[in-house]
């Protein structure tokens with residue numbers, strides 16, 4: 533399979549090259565030239581497969597020609613064996629036809645483990661084959677960083693530098709990153725916010741000369757392989773509640789539009805999905821685009837759901853590419869204008885977006901209220917991101933005879949503040965993390981200066 537850039541000017545690449553490159557040279561994001569499409573009969577035949585076997589079926593067409601079936605099989609087996617629930621992505625029923633898809637049974641208790649546990653293995657595999665090393669640089673508002681570090685800590689071919697906004701991630705999140713003392717893991721606490729971190733990563737990719745010949749790789753969801761891995765659980769959830777014969781709907785707490793975009797792809801690949809609900813917090817640009825064709829940046833607000841505190845949702849560009857008939861020049865023009873001004877989609881394009889997605893934005897007070905109410909009614913404790921997803925699901929759900937599945941993107945223990953605000957007791961750390969608060973930490977606080985960050989990375993990276 534070949535991959536092309538959403539801005540139409542970068543060369544098309546193989547899966548392995550896209551895996552290591554991250555962003556395209558022309559500033560665009562890579563997408564498959566053509567999606568695999570599965571028949572209903574084929575999807576139905578996967579019913580009852582263990583998660584890792586289903587993952588193999590869904591992922592194999594995307595890596596064909598680069599990764600052998602045997603290698604892929606081994607990597608997905610290893611990846612999903614580290615999850616501490618035998619179902620990997622279990623469903624919990626809250627009410628009639630209302631389900632929660634628990635995606636937090638991986639090592640860092642958030643859904644990002646699904647992709648990053650696999651990404652680390654895939655990168656290591658390709659680098660070993662090529663006899664190369666790669667420097668990973670990533671920005672995190674919390675969950676990406678710990679999941680990426682967990683995914684890369686055992687690699688012999690990767691150094692990983694993760695920037696988080698200093699004092700702006702929860703203590704559990706920080707400790708999950710900074711207590712990994714492997715000598716290829718570097719945590720930078722940047723004196724800025726998440727968008728500052730993301731901006732620095734983007735600038736570093738654009739000019740990698742500070743690495744003196746070494747190359748950067750990306751673990752943010754601009755990396756295609758992350759999206760690819762996330763497509764799988766839409767299939768597993770659907771199959772578990774009667775798909776593909778029965779359509780299902782999904783509600784997805786959204787920040788960078790990566791997770792929900794994977795759901796859109798599952799639908800394009802033949803999975804019957806009736807509704808895809810984009811759930812946002814007060815940083816609601818996606819809700820404003822979908823509901824009112826208003827693609828304008830507001831000031832970034834800090835909310836009780838920090839993993840969704842994002843104003844520029846990188847993966848939305850992948851959707852725009854499809855909606856604009858895969859016209860890279862049109863996407864490049866739109867993204868260029870969006871840098872400096874508010875933009876609107878052409879009316880017909882906006883109609884296509886609205887036909888594909890519903891959306892809803894939830895504020896902090898409502899988030900806490902949903903946590904309190906669901907706990908009172910069912911005893912189930914939601915994390916704030918999931919609470920936003922559930923609220924949006926309930927507001928947007930059109931046909932109650934179609935199952936509505938809300939993606940539970942994190943374990944509530946990662947975000948105790950809204951739980952306590954909801955008048956509930958903060959949950960206990962699960963066994964695998966019970967000593968987290970005593971573990972030794974290691975990180976460096978750096979000023980918001982690209983030159984200082986570059987000097988730090990250049991002086992710590994391992995060269996052959």
Ligand SMILES: *Cc1c(COP(=O)(O)O)cnc(C)c1O
Nearest residue numbers: 675787788789790791839941942
């Ligand atoms: C990353 C994250 C999100 C947002 O996912 P995107 O793919 O960026 O849309 C939502 N909830 C949690 C807990 C996350 O860690």
